[in-house]
Amino acid sequence: MRTTAIIYMKELRSFFLSPFAFVVMALFTFINGWLFISTVNAMRVTTIPYSLVYNVFSSGWFWMGFLFIFPVITMRLFAEEKKTGTFEGLMTAPVRTGEVLIGKYGAAVTVYLAMLAPLLLFFPVFKMVTGQEDAFHSGAQWGSALILILVGIFNIAIGTLASAVTANQLIAAMLTFVGVMLHYFFGFFVGFATLPDSKWAAGMDYVSTVQHVQLLTQGLIDSRPFVYYLTFSALILSVTWHVIESRKWRI
Amino acid sequence: MAEHNHDKEDSIFNRRWSAVGHLAVRIILMVMVCIQFNYLGCRQYNTLDLSRNKKFTLSDRTSGFLRQLRGNVKIVSAFLGTSDVLPDVKGLLSEYDRIGGDRISTENLDLSRSRSRITELRDKYKLDLNRDQLVIIGESGRVKMIGSEELVSRDAATGRILEFNGEEKLTSALLEVTEQQQKKVYLITGDRSTGLISIANQLQSLVNAQNARLEQLILRGRQTIPSDADALVFAGNSRDISKGEADLVRNYWEQRKGGLVIFLDPAADTPNLNSILRENGVLPQPDRVLTVPTIPGLAYKKIYNVPVTIMPGFGPTRDLPILALQLMDRTQSLIVQNNDEIYLSRNVKPTPLMISNELFWGETEFEAEEVSYDPDVDNGRPDPVFTAAAIEKGEPGDPDFSKGVSRLVVAGNPNLISPDGNTQKTASDFCMASINWVMNRDQLLGIAPKKPASYNLFMRNSTFGLLQTLIIWVFPTVLLFCGALVWYHRRA
Numbered sequence: 132m133r134t135t136a137i138i139y140m141k142e143l144r145s146f147f148l149s150p151f152a153f154v155v156m157a158l159f160t161f162i163n164g165w166l167f168i169s170t171v172n173a174m175r176v177t178t179i180p181y182s183l184v185y186n187v188f189s190s191g192w193f194w195m196g197f198l199f200i201f202p203v204i205t206m207r208l209f210a211e212e213k214k215t216g217t218f219e220g221l222m223t224a225p226v227r228t229g230e231v232l233i234g235k236y237g238a239a240v241t242v243y244l245a246m247l248a249p250l251l252l253f254f255p256v257f258k259m260v261t262g263q264e265d266a267f268h269s270g271a272q273w274g275s276a277l278i279l280i281l282v283g284i285f286n287i288a289i290g291t292l293a294s295a296v297t298a299n300q301l302i303a304a305m306l307t308f309v310g311v312m313l314h315y316f317f318g319f320f321v322g323f324a325t326l327p328d329s330k331w332a333a334g335m336d337y338v339s340t341v342q343h344v345q346l347l348t349q350g351l352i353d354s355r356p357f358v359y360y361l362t363f364s365a366l367i368l369s370v371t372w373h374v375i376e377s378r379k380w381r382i
Numbered sequence: 383m384a385e386h387n388h389d390k391e392d393s394i395f396n397r398r399w400s401a402v403g404h405l406a407v408r409i410i411l412m413v414m415v416c417i418q419f420n421y422l423g424c425r426q427y428n429t430l431d432l433s434r435n436k437k438f439t440l441s442d443r444t445s446g447f448l449r450q451l452r453g454n455v456k457i458v459s460a461f462l463g464t465s466d467v468l469p470d471v472k473g474l475l476s477e478y479d480r481i482g483g484d485r486i487s488t489e490n491l492d493l494s495r496s497r498s499r500i501t502e503l504r505d506k507y508k509l510d511l512n513r514d515q516l517v518i519i520g521e522s523g524r525v526k527m528i529g530s531e532e533l534v535s536r537d538a539a540t541g542r543i544l545e546f547n548g549e550e551k552l553t554s555a556l557l558e559v560t561e562q563q564q565k566k567v568y569l570i571t572g573d574r575s576t577g578l579i580s581i582a583n584q585l586q587s588l589v590n591a592q593n594a595r596l597e598q599l600i601l602r603g604r605q606t607i608p609s610d611a612d613a614l615v616f617a618g619n620s621r622d623i624s625k626g627e628a629d630l631v632r633n634y635w636e637q638r639k640g641g642l643v644i645f646l647d648p649a650a651d652t653p654n655l656n657s658i659l660r661e662n663g664v665l666p667q668p669d670r671v672l673t674v675p676t677i678p679g680l681a682y683k684k685i686y687n688v689p690v691t692i693m694p695g696f697g698p699t700r701d702l703p704i705l706a707l708q709l710m711d712r713t714q715s716l717i718v719q720n721n722d723e724i725y726l727s728r729n730v731k732p733t734p735l736m737i738s739n740e741l742f743w744g745e746t747e748f749e750a751e752e753v754s755y756d757p758d759v760d761n762g763r764p765d766p767v768f769t770a771a772a773i774e775k776g777e778p779g780d781p782d783f784s785k786g787v788s789r790l791v792v793a794g795n796p797n798l799i800s801p802d803g804n805t806q807k808t809a810s811d812f813c814m815a816s817i818n819w820v821m822n823r824d825q826l827l828g829i830a831p832k833k834p835a836s837y838n839l840f841m842r843n844s845t846f847g848l849l850q851t852l853i854i855w856v857f858p859t860v861l862l863f864c865g866a867l868v869w870y871h872r873r874a
Contacts, residue, residue, distance in 0.1 A: 148872065153865025157858040164853040171839060171849065178838040180543070182434075249857050260849045261841050270432025336490075337424065350433030351473070358423030366416040373405055 134226045138234025139241075142208075146242050155203055160249045162196045167253050174266075182267035184254065185348040188275045189341075198286070198311045202304035204242050205290025208235045209375070213298035228375050236291050236368060243283045251276055270350025278347040281360040282340055286311045288367040295374045315340050427480065434835050437546075438473050440481060444553045448482045453521035453560050455482070457552070458503065460491045461514045466543065467530045470832070471516065474548045516552065520559030528555055535807075546832045557823070565594035565612040565821055570601060570619060581617050581799045588814050594821070601627040607634040612821045613641035618796020622652040632658055636775065639786045641820025643813070647796040648714035662773045663725040663732030664792055665717040667761050669744035671709075671769060671794070674753060684753060688713050688795075689739040690769050692812060696733045697772035698791060698819035699812070707736070707808040709769060714794040715744035715761045718771045729776045736770035736793065743767060769794045770812075772819070791816035 146152050170186045179186070187193060212218035221231060254272055258264065286307075293306035318339030336342050343356040431439040440448075459475055461468045475488045491499055493514065500511045507525055509517060514530035528551050535545040558564070567589050569582055582598060589596040599608070601623055607614065607630060614631065623631065634640045635658070644655065646666055656666050671688045688709040692699050718734040719725060725732060744761030745753050755763050770793040776783040798809045841849075 148868060150865040150869040150872075153861050153868065157861035157865065160861060161854065161858040164857055168850050168853055171846070174837060174839040175841065175846070178542075178836050180836055182835070182837055183839070249861070252857075253853055256852055257849060260852065261839070261845055263839055263841065266837060266839055268432075268434045270434070273432060337420075345469070346473070349437070350431065351438045352430040352432060354427045354429070355423055358427075359420055362416050362419045362423075366412055369412050370409060373409065377401075377405065 135230045135234045135237070138226070138231055139238050142235050142238030143241060145207075146238070147245075152242070155200070156246050156249070159196070159200055159246055163193065163250050164253065166190060166192055166196075167257075171257070181349070182271050183257070184267040184271040184275050185345075187253075188279070188344055188348045194315060194340075198308065198315060200243070200246060201283075201286040201290045201311050202307040204239050204246075205287055205294050205307055206300045206304040208239060208291055208294040210294045210298055210300045210303040214300065222375070222378065228372055232291070232368065232372055232375065236287065239287045239291065240284060243287055244280070247279055247283065251279075268350065270352075271348055274347035274350050274352055275344075277352065278344050278356065281343075281356055285360045285364045285367075286314075288364040288371070289314070292367050292371040292374065295371045314338070318342055429477075429480065435832060437470075437832050437835075438477060440474075440477050440549060444478075444549055445481050447553060447556070448478065448486065451482060451485045451556065451560060454485050454487070455521070455556055455559060456519040457486065457488045458491060458517040458519070459488070460493055460496075460500065460511050460517060461530065462493045463495075465514050465530060467514065467533055467546075467548075470546045470548060471530075471533065474552065478552065516555070518552070518555045518559050522559075524559040526555040526558050528552065542836075544833070549832070565823070566608075566610045567594050567596050567613045567615060567817060567821075568599040568608065568611050569596060569615045569617060571598045578617075578801075580801050584799050584805055584810070585615065585617070585813075588810055589817065594817070601630065604630065606630065607638070607640065611640060613643060613817055615817070616642075616644040616646075616655065617799060618645045618647040618650075619652065619655070620647055620650045622650065622654050625654055628654040628657060631655075635788050635790065639788050641788075641817070641822075642790040643816050643820055644790070644792045645796050645798050646714060646792065646794050648712045648794065659773075659790075659792055662730050662775060662790070663719040663722060664771045664773060665719070666792075666794060667715045667717060667744050667746075669715055669746045669761055670748035671713040671715050671738050671742050671762075671767055672745050672748060672753070673739075673742045682752065684748070686712055688742050688769065690736045691739075692736055692770075692808070693734060697735065697774070697789075698815040699735055705808045705811070707806060707812065709736075709738075709793075709795040710797050710800065712795070713738075713769055715767045715769060716771050716792065716794050717761070718768050729778050729780060731774045733772050733774075734766070734768040734770070735772050735791070736768060738762075738767040738769055772816075787822070789820040789822065791820060 167187055170183060170190070174183060174186065181189070209218065212221060222228070251272075254267065257266065289310040290303075290307040293310060294300075294303040297303050297306065317335055318341030337355065338359060343353075346353060347356065429438065431437075457475060457478060459468075459471050461471065465471075472490065475490070478486050479488045489499075491511075493500070493511070503509055503517070504511055507517075507519060507523070509525065509527070511517070516528040516530075516533070518526045518528070520526075533546065533548045533551055534543045535547065536542065537544050567585075569585060571578055571582070582596070586596045594612070599611075599614070604627075611634070614634070631642070635642050642658075644659070646652065646655075648670060659666060670686060672684050672686050674682065674684055690707050690709055692705040692707060694700065694704055715738075716734075718732050720732050720734065743755050743763050744767055745755070746759045746761075747753055747756075757763065761767060770791070773788075773790040773792070774783065775788040775790075777785045798813055799805050800809075
């Protein structure tokens with residue numbers, strides 16, 4: 132546990148002691164702030180049946196920007212260690228693979244939450260400035276925060292695996308981006324007429340981030356997305372563990 | 383030596399392949415466990431509805447009905463992906479699927495894509511699946527179809543969805559495909575001169591939507607009420623029934639536990655019909671509910687259109703929210719003797735259902751030029767003025783009505799179902815709840831339509847400008863400032 136905490140702190144320090152991290156966070160906040168303000172502006176001129184929370188987080192524009200942050204957060208995790216040659220030292224030190232994995236993964240999740248925090252703060256700030264209590268309700272806020280955290284946990288697991296399979300940060304980033312994009316687009320396959328049979332469509336619905344977002348941002352907290360994201364994150368992390376361990380018998 | 387090296391290489395090679403094999407097996411097992419978890423998670427899931435207006439939550443009535451559903455039912459949603467009703471339908475079906483468990487199976491089809499499945503269903507059940515609709519298929523092969531526009535009420539001007547009635551329609555359809563026999567409601571005709579056709583037409587569509595059939599019935603000359611009658615409706619009859627007909631109705635209501643819905647016409651003299659009510663604790667008064675505004679400068683005028691509140695908590699209105707309604711034209715008040723020991727000892731429970739606005743009273747001298755409240759002869763003030771009531775009558779000594787119950791709803795206004803066709807939504811909801819209640823179909827009571835939320839942000843330009851500055855500029859600037867601080871410290 133202590134080893135995990137040390138690795139976790141080291142990863143956090145290496146991220147937050149770099150001005151680059153803050154530039155990325157500022158850029159991410161700026162882009163989403165722009166989207167948020169555009170949505171507010173659109174809702175000023177027309178009456179629509181969905182809340183501000185739903186409109187912001189169900190927007191394709193939001194997800195296009197959002198999915199870019201996972202490669203940025205995870206590409207360094209293992210790939211950089213391999214590139215700089217510190218990975219061998221780390222793996223031959225008296226630490227377990229699981230401790231390294233959890234420490235690094237936990238740090239990546241924490242960084243993700245830190246990046247997400249300003250975005251979630253937009254809504255209380257909106258209420259404070261405008262005094263509009265009816266723009267959205269707390270259920271939608273909770274739901275959107277939960278789905279963003281779940282999707283983040285899952286996507287960071289994909290990024291961790293991608294970083295573990297290659298020594299090149301750029302390849303790791305591209306693998307992560309392709310992985311999270313593909314997963315996100317699963318939700319659209321139903322609509323693209325590629326899976327006409329309803330059983331497949333039901334399966335696609337189950338893994339569809341788009342569907343999850345639409346329901347949770349309206350305030351319907353469903354146990355199924357929790358099971359899906361948490362179990363598949365655990366599965367991907369287990370595969371990552373095996374990938375890291377495989378270096379012992381591949382040499 | 384070379385042979386030794388060759389053996390060593392073979393051994394490494396074998397060890398590697400063995401490890402790869404082990405790894406593959408472990409990953410396959412993990413994937414299987416993960417899929418199993420998700421399968422179970424799909425079968426046994428739960429939801430917590432934190433949405434505004436609880437839009438994803440089914441009423442207690444529907445939940446109770448689904449848990450006691452007899453037989454298996456399949457619900458097929460066949461919609462175009464672009465339908466604006468689809469999100470609400472999907473949410474609704476998900477809840478029916480979850481609560482109905484194994485008895486309910488749902489299937490979502492896209493009309494533009496699932497052609498093979500649509501053809502299969504068309505051939506099997508002889509369905510016409512060319513428009514957005516829900517298809518409910520009972521175990522016995524009984525099929526009910528609900529068009530998408532039946533599920534919603536729209537704003538005539540903008541086409542925007544005002545109300546989503548999906549739950550009411552779907553539960554009713556489920557009842558239809560699982561109920562042994564369709565219920566029958568008889569509208570007592572022959573005595574009302576105006577608006578009967580319009581009232582019958584409106585009642586017909588309301589009753590059909592609840593899986594019942596409406597037929598007209600003339601009491602004169604009959605020896606008995608038809609054996610298939612589940613409820614009789616007196617919709618403002620302008621002439622009284624005879625004593626013999628009253629006995630017929632009384633016998634039907636008390637002995638056969640039939641249902642009665644009576645909308646009284648205050649202009650009609652109906653002592654025989656009223657006697658059935660009087661015997662059971664509801665006394666129609668020879669008055670008119672009215673008020674006279676006492677605003678200086680405003681012309682003296684008697685106001686007969688009565689704003690009333692539907693009282694929730696009992697009978698047909700048990701699960702309805704508090705609803706307001708305006709009774710048009712002439713209304714008479716009802717005295718409801720709900721605390722009278724005489725009725726309670728006979729196991730009769732009269733209960734008020736509608737209460738008028740406190741400015742109104744029951745005026746007995748309503749034909750006079752000028753009226754004012756007279757406590758000696760008029761009704762109300764400070765007592766409440768009731769305009770509708772429900773009566774339940776069971777066997778003596780059976781307070782829980784375990785041996786059956788006779789149910790009756792009475793309103794002191796004949797135009798709840800408006801003869802000119804402009805029936806208020808609340809009034810028709812009340813009528814249907816009453817008819818369902820007197821037919822002992824409690825599972826169809828209190829399924830209120832869901833009103834979709836609408837959002838429009840009104841704010842001044844200055845407020846919007848401040849928000850814009852904070853969100854777009856201040857937040858990122860603070861983060862950049864933190865980055866600059868980090869950079870400065872590390873440089874130092």
